[in-house]
Amino acid sequence: xxxxxxRCAAGTPLGAGSGTAPLGGLRxxxxxxxxxxxxxxPQTTKMKPSDSHDDKGYSSMNDAEANHPMTSPPTDSLxxxxxxxxxxxxxxxxxxxxxxxxxxxxxxxxxxxxxGQVVHNEGVVREMEHLGMRTISSIDEADEPxxxxxxxxxxxxxxxxxxxxxxxxxxxxxxxxYDIHRQSRKALEQGHHIVFIGHPExxxxxxxxxxxxxxxxxxxxxxxxxxxxxxxxxxxIKIFYQTTLNAADFESVAAHIESVNPSTERADTVCxxxxxxxxAAHELAADPEVDLVLVIGGTRSANTRxxxxxxxxxxxxxxxxxxxxxxxxxxxxxxxxxITAGASTPDATVDEVEGFLTGDPxx
Numbered sequence: 001x002x003x004x005x006x007r008c009a010a011g012t013p014l015g016a017g018s019g020t021a022p023l024g025g026l027r028x029x030x031x032x033x034x035x036x037x038x039x040x041x042p043q044t045t046k047m048k049p050s051d052s053h054d055d056k057g058y059s060s061m062n063d064a065e066a067n068h069p070m071t072s073p074p075t076d077s078l079x080x081x082x083x084x085x086x087x088x089x090x091x092x093x094x095x096x097x098x099x100x101x102x103x104x105x106x107x108x109x110x111x112x113x114x115x116g117q118v119v120h121n122e123g124v125v126r127e128m129e130h131l132g133m134r135t136i137s138s139i140d141e142a143d144e145p146x147x148x149x150x151x152x153x154x155x156x157x158x159x160x161x162x163x164x165x166x167x168x169x170x171x172x173x174x175x176x177x178y179d180i181h182r183q184s185r186k187a188l189e190q191g192h193h194i195v196f197i198g199h200p201e202x203x204x205x206x207x208x209x210x211x212x213x214x215x216x217x218x219x220x221x222x223x224x225x226x227x228x229x230x231x232x233x234x235x236x237i238k239i240f241y242q243t244t245l246n247a248a249d250f251e252s253v254a255a256h257i258e259s260v261n262p263s264t265e266r267a268d269t270v271c272x273x274x275x276x277x278x279x280a281a282h283e284l285a286a287d288p289e290v291d292l293v294l295v296i297g298g299t300r301s302a303n304t305r306x307x308x309x310x311x312x313x314x315x316x317x318x319x320x321x322x323x324x325x326x327x328x329x330x331x332x333x334x335x336x337x338x339i340t341a342g343a344s345t346p347d348a349t350v351d352e353v354e355g356f357l358t359g360d361p362x363x
Contacts, residue, residue: 080358080359081331081334081335081336081337081357081358082289082335082336082337083336083337083338083339083354083357083358084284084287084289084290084336084337084338084339085284085338085339085340085350085354086277086280086281086283086284086338086339086340086341087280087283087284088273088276088277088279088280089277089280089281089339089340089341089345089350090277090341090342090343090345090346090347090350091343091344091345091346091347092174092271092273092274092277092343093174093273094151094174094175094176094177094271094273094343095119095151095174095343095344097151097172097174098118098119098150098151098172098174099118099119099124099346101170101172102114102118102128102131102133102148102170102172103131105133105146105148105170106128106131106132106133107131110145110146111132111144111145111146112133112144112145112146112147112148112168112170113133113134113135113136113141113142113143113144113146113147113148114128114133114134114135114136114147114148114150115136115137115138115139115142115147115148115149115150115154115158116135116136116137116150116152116203117135117150117298117300118133118135118148118150118151118172119150119151119298119344120297120298120300120301120302120304120342120344121297121298121301121342121344121345121346122298122299122300122321123298123321123322123346123349124298124344124346133148139158139161139162139165139167140165142162142165142167145167145168146167146168146169146170147162147167147168147169147170148169148170148171148172149169149170149171149172149173150172150173150203151172151173151174151177152173152174152177152202152203152204152207153173153174153177153178153181153203153204153207153208154173154203154206154207155206155207155208155210155211156211157210157211159171174243174271176243176269176271177204177207177243179269180208180240180243180267180269181207181208183240183267183269184196184208184238184240187238187267188212188216191235191236192234192236192237192238192265193216193217193218193234193235193236193237193238194212194216194217194218194237194238194240195217195218195219195220195237195238195239195240195257196208196209196217196218196219196220196240196241196242197220197221197239197240197241197242197245197250197253197254198219198221198241198242198245199221199242199302200219200221202242202244202302204242204243204244205219205242208240220253222253223252223253223256225253226253226256226257227256230260231257231260231261231264232260232261234261235263236261236263236264236265237257237261237263237264237265238264238265238266238267239254239257239264239265239266239267240267240269241267241269241270242269242270242302243269243270243271243274244270244271244274244301244302244303244306244343245270245274245302245306246270246274246278246306246309246310247270247275249306249309254266271343273343274303274306274343277303277307277340277342277343278306278307278310280340281293281295281307281310281311281340282310282311282314284311284338284340285310285311285313285314285315285317285338286314287338289336290315290336290337290338291315291316291333291334291335291336291337292315292316292317292318292330292331292334292336292337292338293311293312293315293316293317293318293337293338293339293340294317294318294320294326294337294338294339294340294353295307295308295311295317295318295319295320295339295340295341295342296320296321296322296339296340296341296342296345296349296350296353297319297321297341297342297344297345298321298342298344298345299321301342301343301344301345303342303343303344304319304341304342304343304344304345305319307340307341307342311338311340315338316330318330320353321349322349322352322353323352323353323356326353326356326357337357339353339354339357
């Protein structure tokens, strides 16, 4: 793990995510005895919590696998399954707005390049490239007249660097991410030492920390890192969370800092859509009728990874990008599949997965 502040020059590749992730076929079973297998359903059946879901709101494969996915088995070779969707899942408002902004820009005939993935979903990235909006890893790679900053946001210095190069900027930064930029700057002005709980190589966290004096903040991603710092050395501390985290997983980190330095405040910065998706994923996996959970999302999506971590504690779970990742052996003895999706996953992809499982192309 990286325990100190992270620096990233505007002309160097921007971090694309954090850590590694389960391969698409990785399966994690819960400690208790697996649920009793149910008979396969003789006919197509579908179940949803409602006809509409909330629109608010890791690497499961390596690059070679993402570019050359396994061949999907014929639909008629799979059992007809009951499918339950989580009550909340998929595109959050920030991702939806970013996606729409870039599509409208591209369809207007203008040319631009996207700094990093506009959202962490490989399918969306391929669509953007088809529209003429290529992905680049540094501002200096841009040959197009416009550069797009993604929903995760960038440091203020990146805006200045783009302007110095004469580039127009299409800023799709999520409004909640901008709120954290403002809140953290204000906390520094008030004399607080800043703690960003999150993945140090995640683009959102780089956006917050890149331009700051290294002595004014820490990026912490685990309890061991937190214990290695003398928090009593700071008059006061303010904690911010990466918006895509499951805050409960980092409670021990925040609690340790508070125990060492009572003058510690927490900012509630986990995105409400992330919270809702995580709560709904837990509820789905806890459903006694659900035998297995498929979590749909991009290989670089941190929030999708966290959904998988939640469901895999309760049921056998797999992180997939699309139907071609589904293996028939996963479904042996399964009657009901729960599906949820990360905040960067388009609705159409969720529909395709459900249709594939039920044999109905129009779920």
